Each structure stands twice: as C-alpha cells, then as structure tokens.
Amino acid sequence: MRTVRTVAELRALLLPDRRAGRRIGLVPTMGALHDGHLSLLRRAAAETEVVVLSLFVNPTQFDEASDLAAYPRDEAADAALAEHAGCTVLFAPSVHEVYPDGFCTIVTVDGPLTGTLEGAHRGAEHFQGVATVVTKLLNMVGPDVAFFGQKDAQQALVIRRLVRDLDIPARIEVCPTVREADGLARSSRNVRLHGEDRDRALALRAALRAAEDAVAGGERDAAAVRDAARAAMTPFSVDPEYLAVVDPDTLVPRTAIDGDTLVAVAARVGEVRLIDNTLIPSPR
Template sequence: MEVVHTKTELQAIVQTYRQKQETIGFVPTMGALHAGHLALVKACREQATRTVVSIFVNPVQFNDPQDFALYPRTLDEDLQLLEAHQADVVFVPEEKEIYPEGTAHLETYDLGPLESVLEGAYRPGHFQGVARVMRRLLEMIQPDVLIMGEKDYQQCLIVQKLLQMIDLPVRFYMHPTVREADGLAMSSRNRRLSAADRKKATLIYESLMYIRSQWRHMPFDKLRGIVGEQLLAAGFAIDYVVITRSADLQILQAPEDTAMRALIAAKIGGVRLIDNMPIHP
C-alpha cells in the first residue's frame, strides 16, 4: 500500500495503473475509519482492479467550526486498517493541496432543490463543500467506479448530480448502510457518544423500523408525531423526522406509488446522528 500526500504523486501512480489497463475504484473518506468504511473498501476491491482511498477532513463542508474541530482524526489507525484491507493507494492531502488558492472564493454549483432540504437546510453550505471537494478529488483520480455509503443518502444524491454536471464517466455505487449489532448505523461520530447516549442512540434505528412497519396503517403526520415524541422523551433534540420520495427527497404528507424513504437527524449528548431507510418498495 502506498501513502501519498500530493496530487503529483497520486496522478503518477494512477497513470501507471492506466497504462496497465487496470480499472480504478475510489472511496472518499474523512478518516476515523470504522467497519462501514472498510465494507466500502471491500466492495471497491470487488468492482475494480485498484482501490484508491482518500482521507481528508474537508473544512468547507462544515458549517459549524466546533464540529470541524471535534471531528475525530485517527490517521495512524486508519492507515493500519486500510493496509489490512488491501487498499492500494491512500491519498492524505493537506488543505493547500486541495485548495491551493485558499477557500475564500470558491466556485458554486447549482445543485437544485436537493441542496436546500433536510441536511441542506440544517447545514447551510454543506453540500457546496461536498461538491467542491468531490470535484477536485474526482478530477485528480478519474476513477472508473466511485463507492459511497447509503447512510449519507442525500450526499449520495448530490454527488450523483455532480457527476452529471461535470460529465465524468464514473460508475456510482451506493453501498448499503453498515450497522452495529443493535442496529445503530456505523458513523465516525459514534465514538463521541457517552456510554449512556450510545445505548439511547439505537432509538433512531428503531424509529426507522417503526416507520417502515406502520406507514401503511396511519397518517404520516401521526406517525412522525409518535416517533418524535419517543425521541424527545429519550433526550434527543430533533432536526427532522420525515418520509420522502427517494428520488428527490421531497417530503411527503401521504403515501405515493413510488420509492419512499424515511430519514431522521437528531442530537443526543451534543452529537448529531443521521440515518435513513427505504420504506417502499
């Protein structure tokens, strides 16, 4: 496994792969790796000859400076895990390598209504930051396949839209959410939970399962109300509990004969957790 820090080093390696007619898979991460990330690496190895992983805590996608400061950074441990899981290249750039002109006057993208709902509403500017870093990484690596996790479903839709906008011929694969034994979606933020809050955090998964089992049997507003009350009673501060169209995340007030998805974002003990689940079909 090779660890590189500059665009020049990265592209030199990628070019050798291209010359050998090898396919390249890419897994973008912000580090603090867990079994969910490693499942993406495994999927990448199954779908491409070579696996490139990036580790970069992207400052321009954090609307909360404290969240950026507290984001766990575990590079040595991450590299050990990636080597054990047979990644070929790990790209660990400094900020100036990604944003050589600084971050004050970056481009903006027309991401449409998707940018302003749910995570976009609660984290203003977040998806512009995601688009900016992803475009740079994709143009550096030019992968054949890009693999990201379903837990960040809205982010996956944003990146799929970006791929269309910049017209890169990249196959996108969204890997199913990887969960702990008790259902909690794996996340780098989970390690910031206290023991007591870690136990409570499974209520988000249980709430999604409840929505999936009950959406045919009661009005959506009543269903959201029941779930919201349960989360509040457990000590969560709720950002949203919604049922949406899967295709565009437009919030639904009643069932539609289309793919639908439930999404929840809530804080417990100051740690913000998100999760989602398809409820139909």
C-alpha cells in the same frame, strides 16, 4: 499499499494502471475509519483492481468549528485498517494541497436536493463544500467507480446529480449503511458518544423502525408514519432536528406512502449530531 500526499504523485502512480486499462475505484473518506468505510473498501476491492482511499477532513463542509476541531483523526490506525480491507493507494493530502492559495472555485448543486434536510439545517455551504471537494477528488483520482454510503443518503443524491450534470466520467455506487449490533448506524462521530448518550443515540434507529413497522402494518398516510416515528424517540428524550418522509430521488415530502419512501432523521445527542435513514420499498 502506497501512501501519497500530492496530486502529482497520485497521478504519476496511477498512470500505468490507467494506461493498462485497469479499473480504478475511489472511496472518499474523512478518515476515522469504521466498518461502514471498510465495507466500501471491500466492495471497491471486489469490483476494481486499484483501490484508492482518500483521507481528507474537508474543512469547507463543516458548519461548526467545534465539530471540525473534534473530528477524530488517526492516520496510522486508518492506514492499517484500510490496507487490511483491500486498499492499494492511500491518498492523504494536506489542506494546502487541496485548497492552495488563491483557491476560489465553488461547485453548487442548486435547488430542492440541497435546500432541504441537511442543507436546510447545516446551511447552503455544507453541500457546496461537499460538491466542490468531491468534484476535486474525482478529478484528482479519475476513478471508474466511486463508492459512497447510503447513511449519507442526501449527500449521495447530490453527488450523483453533480456527476451527471458536470459529465464527470465516473460511476457512483451507493452502498448499504453498516450498523452496530444494536442498530446504531456506524459513524466516525460515534466515538464521541459517552455514557448514557450512547444508549440515547438509539433513538434514531428506533424512529426509523417505527416508520418501517407502521408502513408494514398498512399505514399509508405519511403524516401518521412520521408521528409514529417521532413517538418512538420520546422514551430516549431525544428530539429530532428533522424527521422527514420523502421521495428517495427528489427529497420532496410525501403525503401518501405510494412509492419507494425515504425516512430520514437528524438529532443531536449530547454534543454529537447524528443522522440516519431508511429506504422503505413501495408497498404497492
């Protein structure tokens, strides 16, 4: 595995692969790698010959300075994990390399995809930050395929949309959420869950399971599904920031469960804000 820190080095390193027609995969991350990231890397290694992992804690997508400051960073540990999972190029640019002096361009995915859920709660800047940095990373690397996790379902939709809208010549592949044994979705923020908060964090998965069970049990009213999900969080003393039953492509709220349905939840557990979701196939 090679580690590079500038766009110029990265392009020079990838040029022979590109010329030779070798397929390039990109796994964009903010580091603090966990099994979710490693599953993306393994998928990339299975599908492409050159696997680039980008490691960049993007300041523009954090709406809280404390969250940015607390975001875990350990490049040496990440590099070892990444190499073991099949990464061939680690791209770890500085903030100045990504946002040089005078930087002033913003990519905005407008409309309902970004105005709801995470966009409504973290502010419009969050997805502008995500859209801009992902556009940049895709242009820096020029991958054939880029891999994202279903855990950030809304982010994946936003990225698919901008890639289509800006004609970026990369395919976006969204991979299943990886969970701990007890069902907690893997997240870099999980290391910040201590003591009983680690147990309380199971409230999110409990809500999603309750929604799945309600639909499996024949419930077709979206409000009732939502109520069942919400009730499942009560024993954990966790209140959702949002708990939404929506169309998985448009994020428009469902009234009836009459097609594939995304149930998405966000909640603060102690100091840590967590999100999770489940995709319930159409019961028809």
